[in-house]
Amino acid sequence: xxxxxxxxxxxxxxxxxxxxxxxxxxxxxxxxxxxxxxxxxxxxxxxxxxxxxxxxxxxxxxxxxxxxxxxxxxxxxxxxxxxxxxxxxxxxxxxxxxxxxxxxxxxxxxxxxxxxxxxxxxxxxxxxxxxxxxxxxxxxxxxxxxxxxxxxxxxxxxxxxxxxxxxxxxxxxxxxxxxxxxxxxxxxxxxxxxxxxxxxxxxxxxxxxxxxxxxxxxxxxxxxxxxxxxxxxxxxxxxxxxxxxxxxxxxxxxxxxxxxxxxxxxxxxxxxxxxxxxxxxxxxxxxxxxxxxxxxxxxxxxxxxxxxxxxxxxxxxxxxxxxxxxxxxxxxxxxxxxxxxxxxxxxxxxxxxxxxxxxxxxxxxxxxxxxxxxxxxxxxxxxxxxxxxxxxxxxxxxxxxxxxxxxxxxxxxxxxxxxxxxxxxxxxxxxxxxxxxxxxxxxxxxxxxxxxxxxxxxxxxxxxxxxxxxxxxxxxxxxxxxxxxxxxxxxxxxxxxxxxxx
Amino acid sequence: xxxxxxxxxxxxxxxxxxxxxxxxxxxxxxxxxxxxxxxxxxxxxxxxxxxxxxxxxxxxxxxxxxxxxxxxxxxxxxxxxxxxxxxxxxxxxxxxxxxxxxxxxxxxxxxxxxxxxxxxxxxxxxxxxxxxxxxxxxxxxxxxxxxxxxxxxxxxxxxxxxxxxxxxxxxxxxxxxxxxxxxxxxxxxxxxxxxxxxxxxxxxxxxxxxxxxxxxxxxxxxxxxxxxxxxxxxxxxxxxxxxxxxxxxxxxxxxxxxxxxxxxxxxxxxxxxxxxxxxxxxxxxxxxxxxxxxxxxxxxxxxxxxxxxxxxxxxxxxxxxxxxxxxxxxxxxxxxxxxxxxxxxxxxxxxxxxxxxxxxxxxxxxxxxxxxxxxxxxxxxxxxxxxxxxxxxxxxxxxxxxxxxxxxxxxxxxxxxxxxxxxxxxxxxxxxxxxxxxxxxxxxxxxxxxxxxxxxxxxxxxxxxxxxxxxxxxxxxxxxxxx
Numbered sequence: 001x002x003x004x005x006x007x008x009x010x011x012x013x014x015x016x017x018x019x020x021x022x023x024x025x026x027x028x029x030x031x032x033x034x035x036x037x038x039x040x041x042x043x044x045x046x047x048x049x050x051x052x053x054x055x056x057x058x059x060x061x062x063x064x065x066x067x068x069x070x071x072x073x074x075x076x077x078x079x080x081x082x083x084x085x086x087x088x089x090x091x092x093x094x095x096x097x098x099x100x101x102x103x104x105x106x107x108x109x110x111x112x113x114x115x116x117x118x119x120x121x122x123x124x125x126x127x128x129x130x131x132x133x134x135x136x137x138x139x140x141x142x143x144x145x146x147x148x149x150x151x152x153x154x155x156x157x158x159x160x161x162x163x164x165x166x167x168x169x170x171x172x173x174x175x176x177x178x179x180x181x182x183x184x185x186x187x188x189x190x191x192x193x194x195x196x197x198x199x200x201x202x203x204x205x206x207x208x209x210x211x212x213x214x215x216x217x218x219x220x221x222x223x224x225x226x227x228x229x230x231x232x233x234x235x236x237x238x239x240x241x242x243x244x245x246x247x248x249x250x251x252x253x254x255x256x257x258x259x260x261x262x263x264x265x266x267x268x269x270x271x272x273x274x275x276x277x278x279x280x281x282x283x284x285x286x287x288x289x290x291x292x293x294x295x296x297x298x299x300x301x302x303x304x305x306x307x308x309x310x311x312x313x314x315x316x317x318x319x320x321x322x323x324x325x326x327x328x329x330x331x332x333x334x335x336x337x338x339x340x341x342x343x344x345x346x347x348x349x350x351x352x353x354x355x356x357x358x359x360x361x362x363x364x365x366x367x368x369x370x371x372x373x374x375x376x377x378x379x380x381x382x383x384x385x386x387x388x389x390x391x392x393x394x395x396x397x398x399x400x401x402x403x404x405x406x407x408x409x410x411x412x413x414x415x416x417x418x419x420x421x422x423x424x425x426x427x428x429x430x431x432x433x434x435x436x437x438x439x440x441x442x443x444x445x446x447x448x449x450x451x452x453x454x455x456x457x458x459x460x461x462x463x464x465x466x467x468x469x470x471x472x473x474x475x476x477x478x479x480x481x482x483x484x485x486x487x488x489x490x491x492x493x494x495x496x497x498x499x500x501x502x
Numbered sequence: 503x504x505x506x507x508x509x510x511x512x513x514x515x516x517x518x519x520x521x522x523x524x525x526x527x528x529x530x531x532x533x534x535x536x537x538x539x540x541x542x543x544x545x546x547x548x549x550x551x552x553x554x555x556x557x558x559x560x561x562x563x564x565x566x567x568x569x570x571x572x573x574x575x576x577x578x579x580x581x582x583x584x585x586x587x588x589x590x591x592x593x594x595x596x597x598x599x600x601x602x603x604x605x606x607x608x609x610x611x612x613x614x615x616x617x618x619x620x621x622x623x624x625x626x627x628x629x630x631x632x633x634x635x636x637x638x639x640x641x642x643x644x645x646x647x648x649x650x651x652x653x654x655x656x657x658x659x660x661x662x663x664x665x666x667x668x669x670x671x672x673x674x675x676x677x678x679x680x681x682x683x684x685x686x687x688x689x690x691x692x693x694x695x696x697x698x699x700x701x702x703x704x705x706x707x708x709x710x711x712x713x714x715x716x717x718x719x720x721x722x723x724x725x726x727x728x729x730x731x732x733x734x735x736x737x738x739x740x741x742x743x744x745x746x747x748x749x750x751x752x753x754x755x756x757x758x759x760x761x762x763x764x765x766x767x768x769x770x771x772x773x774x775x776x777x778x779x780x781x782x783x784x785x786x787x788x789x790x791x792x793x794x795x796x797x798x799x800x801x802x803x804x805x806x807x808x809x810x811x812x813x814x815x816x817x818x819x820x821x822x823x824x825x826x827x828x829x830x831x832x833x834x835x836x837x838x839x840x841x842x843x844x845x846x847x848x849x850x851x852x853x854x855x856x857x858x859x860x861x862x863x864x865x866x867x868x869x870x871x872x873x874x875x876x877x878x879x880x881x882x883x884x885x886x887x888x889x890x891x892x893x894x895x896x897x898x899x900x901x902x903x904x905x906x907x908x909x910x911x912x913x914x915x916x917x918x919x920x921x922x923x924x925x926x927x928x929x930x931x932x933x934x935x936x937x938x939x940x941x942x943x944x945x946x947x948x949x950x951x952x953x954x955x956x957x958x959x960x961x962x963x964x965x966x967x968x969x970x971x972x973x974x975x976x977x978x979x980x981x982x983x984x985x
Binding site for chain 2: 050052053054055085088089090091143148149152153154156157158159160161163177179180181182184185188189191192196201204205206207208209211212214215216218219220221291322323324354355356365368371393395396422425426429430432433434436437439440441442
């Protein structure tokens with residue numbers, strides 16, 4: 001899952017990495033811990049009780065991500081996620097009535113400025129400068145009324161940790177962990193944010209995101225390669241767009257567009273909340289009802305139409321950059337809960353997980369063509385048909401071509417030679433153990449519950465995944481490889497070192 | 503921008519509807535009654551010593567059928583010969599991958615991965631580590647392999663070559679990302695290229711390492727009396743003792759000599775080091791030496807750091823540079839405590855067109871902390887945050903154990919955690935002011951910036967004395983002639 005977060009935090013990244021193969025829990029014990037409750041407005045709340053330390057973690061997600069964007073507004077799901085930290089008419093302001101007068105002006109000036117900016121070289125440079133100056137002046141005036149980042153302030157005082165949010169292709173998630181005696185504060189704060197977010201300081205935050213894009217994509221070879229790769233692998237489907245958005249769009253998207261986008265998707269009926277830790281559902285549910293219950297139900301989100309057409313031939317991208325070479329490959333395949341998705345997960349383990357995997361032993365340990373090769377079973381998202389593929393880092397003086405050839409030999413082998421029983425058992429043992437390990441953190445459990453409920457409508461589907469994995473046979477793997485891992489279904493992207501650069 | 507006027511107008515109307523919602527029904531947390539007090543008894547690991555001198559920390563955790571193992575040996579890169587920098591990490595890597603006198607590395611990989619168990623080794627600056635995890639039913643098996651690896655590593659040549667080749671590739675790639683380049687240059691300028699804290703491994707120092715060096719480095723530090731071993735999980739203490747006594751049987755005690763490395767001297771003199779790289783932003787580290795850990799002002803510094811640059815969006819750096827000015831996605835800083843001196847530092851990737859403005863703003867924030875007391879609200883938030891979030895130290899039992907071990911190894915008092923909240927409560931605004939004066943010096947900080955000066959708002963020379971670093975030459979010299 002490609003995710004852009006409100007702020008850097010290594011912990012969040014780690015958990016996401018853990019979930020690269022959907023991490024699930026031992027069926028019996030998780031089901032025993034969970035209490036599900038659905039409000040009349042459609043909000044689904046999942047509690048998992050763990051009465052160790054007096055803390056709880058919460059994670060709630062809206063089923064909206066970059067996949068719901070279209071040309072011109074790419075990056076808006078992520079931009080709005082940043083705006084959800086700016087407060088409400090009561091939180092983040094000293095005097096909302098006065099502040100609002102300025103905000104209305106900012107909306108108008110910011111809109112005109114953005115329209116002019118979007119004209120690019122054909123725009124009126126003087127007009128852009130004048131509007132920018134006017135906007136800056138209004139923003140300065142507004143500062144007198146702002147209680148800076150009051151959401152952060154309130155949670156910091158309460159002992160909250162890990163306040164953050166992340167936007168992916170499929171979903172947008174908000175997280176906070178709190179001491180166990182702060183559940184009511186959580187309910188108040190988050191229900192207010194969902195209902196009453198004010199797009200305060202919109203145009204300042206938009207420039208933060210322009211910097212975020214440069215820092216996390218434009219200057220990062222692996223991210224840039226991923227952007228080039230996705231653009232080639234998908235012709236029609238919006239999985240081709242980067243989560244952070246294209247620079248042109250995040251340079252000129254307006255406050256009104258962000259608000260309109262929010263209104264379409266940020267409804268209780270498009271949201272799942274998980275609360276995991278030292279909480280008692282019997283006491284917590286009345287508070288959830290009190291605070292979240294009167295958020296009005298919204299319209300169903302717009303229907304999603306685009307289906308990626310069948311790939312008719314291999315696609316290749318190659319570009320030069322001031323960095324050492326890297327490679328990405330991918331093949332279209334069905335997403336969860338298909339049988340193929342489970343088979344892809346098993347195959348990813350067989351090929352590249354651990355020091356006994358086939359590609360590690362051959363290309364990294366023996367031939368030493370590469371320093372890393374990772375098979376990815378389902379990317380860039382899980383809501384719609386996705387890709388099975390590889391990321392690889394060659395070892396000098398070996399080239400991306402040599403590494404690609406090496407990987408393809410293993411792809412061919414998977415078509416003709418059945419995986420041994422012991423190899424398959426090893427993979428299943430490891431997938432099982434990863435379920436159990438993911439259960440050792442409140443956040444990990446919350447992530448699992450929200451992902452299954454939000455993307456597939458039923459948190460209990462984690463069992464389905466387990467069943468599908470358990471049923472995978474050596475013949476299934478060969479069938480999968482023969483059907484999907486074909487040259488005409490393949491996309492290959494390579495970053496190669498610029499001829500003369502340091 | 504393909505949206506039509508009508509679409510924008512429609513969006514506009516919706517936006518105003520929402521913005522114009524009446525205040526009625528909206529809530530603020532100030533309306534809530536204070537939360538009920540938290541009652542909590544902190545879990546504490548049991549400590550005991552085995553017959554051969556291994557100190558063990560043990561914490562039972564019956565929630566999941568898992569077990570975690572964590573071993574710290576004193577020793578690490580601080581003790582490497584300068585011309586073999588990188589030896590500690592190579593020793594750790596090959597200790598794990600190279601197998602033992604009776605089991606090949608590949609055989610160990612197969613045995614562990616079939617039962618979904620892991621063992622990994624690491625070489626830090628002052629500790630060599632070996633961690634493990636397994637399902638509880640496999641605890642004995644895990645420990646047999648673990649003990650064999652730390653006691654009898656084989657260090658075969660082929661696995662040394664593999665580890666070295668992998669590291670060499672990492673070195674080729676460490677110049678690819680501007681923030682990493684900035685970090686590397688900053689460490690060198692801060693501590694000095696000859697200091698064991700500041701020197702970095704190069705292709706030449708890695709190539710100088712032989713398997714005899716690995717064996718000697720291992721022999722020097724891997725002794726039972728030099729090991730603190732933690733076990734957390736769903737295995738009863740008696741079983742842990744029995745297994746550990748069995749697997750480490752016959753491991754002879756040996757005296758380990760750990761001389762104190764030469765003391766660090768402050769080198770920071772206000773110089774701005776600039777390295778050109780064609781990259782969209784300005785990647786900056788700035789700072790000077792910090793403070794020895796476990797010192798008298800540690801609680802004052804915890805509060806100061808939280809207010810300055812460690813407390814996320816409530817910290818001044820983030821508030822000013824990101825939230826108010828929109829010049830960065832993130833900026834972090836603080837006075838870190840280290841074995842000898844640690845570092846006072848600020849790190850950020852900044853908008854190139856405002857770089858000198860941003861640098862000036864950071865220095866102003868430091869000066870402000872040194873001349874005016876922080877506000878009541880700031881110190882209250884910082885202390886509340888540190889005190890109320892303290893309970894998160896106990897969220898996961900294996901972390902509780904690891905934390906207790908590292909505190910013990912670093913010489914913190916046994917009462918450190920029990921008295922932490924009380925000690926934070928005592929910190930005053932005056933303390934924070936004094937700590938800022940004592941441990942921060944905005945005129946002395948060295949600044950390392952990687953980017954393209956032509957894109958900056960003003961020449962760097964307007965901000966101080968500038969020395970240029972020729973990155974291209976540096977990388978070429980490091981790599982040597984390419985085959």
